[in-house]
Amino acid sequence: MGERAVTHARRLTLAHLWVAFAAFAVAAVLGVWQMWARSPLPAPYLTAESYFTSVTAHGVSMAYVLTTFMVMGFGYYVAETALGRPLPLPRFAWLGFWLGIIGSAMTAVTIFAGNATVLFTFYPPLTASPFFYIGLVLVVVGSWIWCGLMLWAMLDFKRANPGVPVPLAMFATVANAVLWLWTTVGVAAELLFQIIPAAFGWNESVDVGLSRTLFSWTLHAIVYFWLLPAYIAFYTMAPQAAGGRLYSDTMGRLTFILFLIYSLPVGMHHLFMDPQQSSAFKFLQMSFTALVAAPTLLTVFTISASLEIAGRLRGGKGYFGWIAALPWERPMVLATGMAFFMLWFGGGGGLINMSFGMNAMVHNTSWVTAHFHLIFGGTVVIMYFAIAYAIWPTLTNRLPMSPRLQRLQLWLWFIGMMVMTLPWHYLGLQGQWRRVATFNYSDPIIAGWGPWVIVSLVGGIILLASALLFVWNLLQFHSARAVVATDLRPIYALAVHPPERVPAALNGFALWNVLVLVLMVAAYGYPIAQFFIIDAPEAIVHRVNGRG
Amino acid sequence: MRADTEQEILKTELWWTALVIAIVTAIMLAIIYAGVVHHINPPSNIETIDPKTLHLTGEFTESNLGTRVEAGDQVTSRVVATQFAFQPQCIVVPSNRTVTLRFATPDVIHGILVTGTNVNTMIIPGYVSQVHTVFTKTGDLLMPCHEFCGLGHSQMWATVRVVPEDQFRPGPDGRASCDAR
Amino acid sequence: MKPAELREIDRPWRIWASVIIVSILAFSVVFGFLVLPIVQGRAAGLDAFTAICRAVGILPGSPAVKQPTSEAKAQPTTQVAWSTDLMRTFGRRTQAGAEIAQGCVACHGEHGIAADPQNPNLAGQSAAAIYKQLHDYKSGSRVHDVMTGIAQGLEDRQIVEVATHFASSARRDLDPTTAEVVDEDVIRLVERGDPSRGLPACNSCHGFNAGGPIETPTLSHQNREYLARQLQAFKTDARRNDIYTRMRSVAVKLTDREIERLATFYATTLSY
Incomplete structure (x- = not known):
């Protein structure tokens, strides 16, 4: 599949990605200030309320705004470039965009007005102003429109090209859309039936066990929604950037299918330490969680093999010579290498979190914060950067003189993430708990943590420098020299043996949706139903938006 | 890596898949082993209690909180997590003896861990959280609230005082407190 | 390719995918719902049925240990318990509330703003806070020479009314x-x-x-x-x-x- 003109999706993608990265830059500033506040050094503007306002804003911007807009924008880009067809119904795409903008703005205003210090996980019975939640719902509704458009674009392609496999990049994007539709069911139910009525004052109490269970439905799969663009880049962009080919197209398809299936019935591993879910269902979801390691391990292999092909084509010899022969000066290749490196640490940490015995050692400690910053902030976001650097030339038809600053930015991010999260992992094992504004450094146990907290703050400052440099680098594109489209390297990799025909199972999602349904009923059916059977006691709502 | 024919690629991928399956199976077997031999279980006793009337109940009434030696020499410690303090703020427990910790909350979600141990549970309004453990090291351990529970969350912690078994001397009513020592 | 051929290459995928996924599910159910609770329950002296019910969450308690019991008597520091119904009654200002409030004027001022700074202002105070304190005076959880007698003369409904009245008054x-x-x-x-x-x-x-x-x-x-x-x-x-x-x-x-x-x-x- 060669590179084709980006037509409708050009402005659409740019708009989405700029919103995503603007939110990211703001959140990066807040993140550094939070680490400063937690350190033994005196931080300015620090009050309990300002700290948790900041944590809420940081979490919402990074986890909901950056990711959703990135996934949507990149999806529109893939739909048009990989399928080689104009995006259907672009007006609806703009509708989804504006819903997301209005929702994000509404949520942001509520947070900074001090009416939503509930953090991005908003666990009831603490409830924020209803406009905080309505804003989030609007973002989700906007993303549902995106899901519909992705499915529509794929079906349209299949109708026009009977028997032709859907290109892997698009297949994976649609897998993410299907995953997201399943994912949002849990949190949507929690918001619409429990939290929003409570926030408006229509309900004075809330079933907390049920709300945690519904939120857990979403809480793990959402991570894969954030992650899949990175995997799409691994499979379809990195081998091409390295000058090689994708080792196996089938493995790519299977990986995305496995993500769809096993990221959903596993959310209860976030509730391992909760009293309201039983050990049998925790075991069930734990064994599914173990299987989520499978697609990642398959990817590590397939992408390493693909890069090996590239390295050998470039003259690399011996067992490891091909690694040195890879074109590391290209941002996509460099970012892929760094992402894999961080994935080893983060994935290893994840295996510890998933076993309920070891989870007791690290649950709600800095270890968990370190884990998701390393996997999401590290592996995933560094691939967001690489994707942006790869597609910005085709979006702007402009190319800066040299990718030197891009490489510097990636290195800063990688080093900063390591310097920040390795101390956090260590502190988590020492028992440092999360989500606190200030520590009592006069306590002898906690005093020993101080130096490590300061080291991680240094990591945070490096990350902030990288974040600002990233925005600067993107701005450089818009003022760089113009190029004609033919100068640009094609983006998507061909497979070593491009598929001529694939079974329907690897070309669509009907079968997998049925299996997801079976697993979700098995994993979440009784755990949700039990709250209605045991008549669980409810808790009185505690509102943080002004005493009424 | 050989990649001349589709068959070769398939074969390599299948070998790798087998390795992945072996890794996942090994992890699961380790967990099952821990469950069967060491009886590792998550804190999962779905035992409901109404948070609205928690302070009116017998078990979690203010005067019944803290450590108590009960029938069968069972050491049980009851703690309430509330915005923004634990009650009591210090509990005393003997080392090298099974201790049952029971937690409940009248208001919002909290959670606890005890530094340097595997004691860890969420405290969810509506449920009693229960942890069985054996403390092996003596001394004062920190027991912070580890889930955001409101603006005072950062200052919410208690102390677990682990004393050698021979220095653990409950009163005639079976109760032991940090002050008494 | 013909549709029949397509169906033919798709069939093994459908069958094997379903078989594998259902087998993994069955494996987890056997170990999580049966093997682990039975083995753990036996060691704790629980019969298999109880252990399984506890593991699945039908009975309270852990499959691996006996449940402790408590016979402690309640000695509450207050009799007030917040309930959905009670929370809903706040916020509706009534004439009756204003009339009861007339009895508070001497100490808490005409509009709920006390002349003597030893006494609290009530104007603009949260209704739940006033309710709790009046109720505590009434039940004896809080004691005051004057307030105890006054609160004992009020019914619960009147406490809600007067609390709501002051809550909606303009503060000092x-x-x-x-x-x-x-x-x-x-x-x-x-x-x-x-x-x-x-x-x-x-x-x-x-x-x-x-x-x-x-x-x-x-x-x-x-x-x-x-x-x-x-x-x-x-x-x-x-x-x-x-x-x-x-x-x-x-x-x-x-x-x-x-x-x-x-x-x-x-x-x-x-x-x-």
Whole structure:
């Protein structure tokens, strides 16, 4: 599949990605200030309320705004470039965009007005102003429109090209859309039936066990929604950037299918330490969680093999010579290498979190914060950067003189993430708990943590420098020299043996949706139903938006 | 890596898949082993209690909180997590003896861990959280609230005082407190 | 390719995918629902049926240990329990509330603003806070020479009405001339707390956007003398109707000077 003109999706993608990265830059500033506040050094503007306002804003911007807009924008880009067809119904795409903008703005205003210090996980019975939640719902509704458009674009392609496999990049994007539709069911139910009525004052109490269970439905799969663009880049962009080919197209398809299936019935591993879910269902979801390691391990292999092909084509010899022969000066290749490196640490940490015995050692400690910053902030976001650097030339038809600053930015991010999260992992094992504004450094146990907290703050400052440099680098594109489209390297990799025909199972999602349904009923059916059977006691709502 | 024919690629991928399956199976077997031999279980006793009337109940009434030696020499410690303090703020427990910790909350979600141990549970309004453990090291351990529970969350912690078994001397009513020592 | 051929290459995928996924599910069910609870239950002296029911969550308790019991008697520090119904009754201002409030004028002022600073202002106070204190006077959880008798003369419904009445009255204006220069450390206690003493920020419950316990009173615009006396009462255990020592555990850590300065700060400076 060669590179084709980006037509409708050009402005659409740019708009989405700029919103995503603007939110990211703001959140990066807040993140550094939070680490400063937690350190033994005196931080300015620090009050309990300002700290948790900041944590809420940081979490919402990074986890909901950056990711959703990135996934949507990149999806529109893939739909048009990989399928080689104009995006259907672009007006609806703009509708989804504006819903997301209005929702994000509404949520942001509520947070900074001090009416939503509930953090991005908003666990009831603490409830924020209803406009905080309505804003989030609007973002989700906007993303549902995106899901519909992705499915529509794929079906349209299949109708026009009977028997032709859907290109892997698009297949994976649609897998993410299907995953997201399943994912949002849990949190949507929690918001619409429990939290929003409570926030408006229509309900004075809330079933907390049920709300945690519904939120857990979403809480793990959402991570894969954030992650899949990175995997799409691994499979379809990195081998091409390295000058090689994708080792196996089938493995790519299977990986995305496995993500769809096993990221959903596993959310209860976030509730391992909760009293309201039983050990049998925790075991069930734990064994599914173990299987989520499978697609990642398959990817590590397939992408390493693909890069090996590239390295050998470039003259690399011996067992490891091909690694040195890879074109590391290209941002996509460099970012892929760094992402894999961080994935080893983060994935290893994840295996510890998933076993309920070891989870007791690290649950709600800095270890968990370190884990998701390393996997999401590290592996995933560094691939967001690489994707942006790869597609910005085709979006702007402009190319800066040299990718030197891009490489510097990636290195800063990688080093900063390591310097920040390795101390956090260590502190988590020492028992440092999360989500606190200030520590009592006069306590002898906690005093020993101080130096490590300061080291991680240094990591945070490096990350902030990288974040600002990233925005600067993107701005450089818009003022760089113009190029004609033919100068640009094609983006998507061909497979070593491009598929001529694939079974329907690897070309669509009907079968997998049925299996997801079976697993979700098995994993979440009784755990949700039990709250209605045991008549669980409810808790009185505690509102943080002004005493009424 | 050989990649001349589709068959070769398939074969390599299948070998790798087998390795992945072996890794996942090994992890699961380790967990099952821990469950069967060491009886590792998550804190999962779905035992409901109404948070609205928690302070009116017998078990979690203010005067019944803290450590108590009960029938069968069972050491049980009851703690309430509330915005923004634990009650009591210090509990005393003997080392090298099974201790049952029971937690409940009248208001919002909290959670606890005890530094340097595997004691860890969420405290969810509506449920009693229960942890069985054996403390092996003596001394004062920190027991912070580890889930955001409101603006005072950062200052919410208690102390677990682990004393050698021979220095653990409950009163005639079976109760032991940090002050008494 | 013909549709029949397509179906043919798809069939093994459908079958094998389903078989594998259902087998993994069955494996997890066998171990999680049967093997583990039976083995663990046996060691704890539980029969297999009980252990399985506990593992699945039908019976309370862990499959691996016996449940402790407690025979303690309730000795509550207050009889007030918040319920959905009670929370819903606040907020509807009634004529009856205004009439009951006439009985409060002598000490709490005509509009709920007390002339004698030893008495609390009620205007603009949270309805839940007033309800809780009146109810506690009535039940004896809190004792006062005058208030105990008055509260005992009120029915629960009347307590709700008068609480709602005062909650919706306009609060006292802050007099800027009485505002004092406030020490940095007092503002710190109010906004940030003191980690070294485990003191949460006062505003983490008493702030405008706090989300603390339901019965938390508003302190801003309150009388300095009243605030200081109550903090002292909590500190010395003379007053103990706070649920789970929420205030006693804080007040006991405050110095007398801090109590004075905090009372002044809330009474004269802080406004929301």
